[in-house]
Amino acid sequence: MFERLTLALCAVLAMVALAGGAPAQSVSEADATSFRQIISDQIAAFNADDGPKAWSFASPSIQQLFPTPEVFMSMVRQGYQPVYRQKSFTFGEITDNDGRLIQHVTIVDANGKLWTALYTMQKQPDGTWKISGCALVEVPAVST
DSSP: OHHHHHHHHHHHHHHHHHHOOEEOSSOOHHHHHHHHHHHHHHHHHHHTTOHHHHHHTBOHHHHHHSOSHHHHHHHHHHHOHHHHSEEEEEEEEEEEETTEEEEEEEEEETTSOEEEEEEEEEEOTTSOEEEEEEEEEEOOOOOO
């Protein structure tokens, strides 16, 4: 069952990644700052192997798919190694893909490979933001 859920989630996230998006015109600076803080805090929790903290930044729909912090961390370790263990990351643009706000993050993984992580952010009923998905795209190496 875990493999089916992981494959389903990966398929959905790949579609989001491939769909692209337009620059988000309506994102406030406060929301953009929240996106950066939430993602930074989740990455810090991954680095500290703090599953409950990392899981707390996931949207309710992600928490339903991965119902415990342990299951969530296992999925991240298996499918999102560049996010789980990275050398560095920097924030890029925020795009709007049919109403879904996506924060672009450039990641250098533990082996020095470059990745783009596309974090879909979801506003909660209480006005806070949660991470509702992350698609990883490896940036092709440039030969000189």
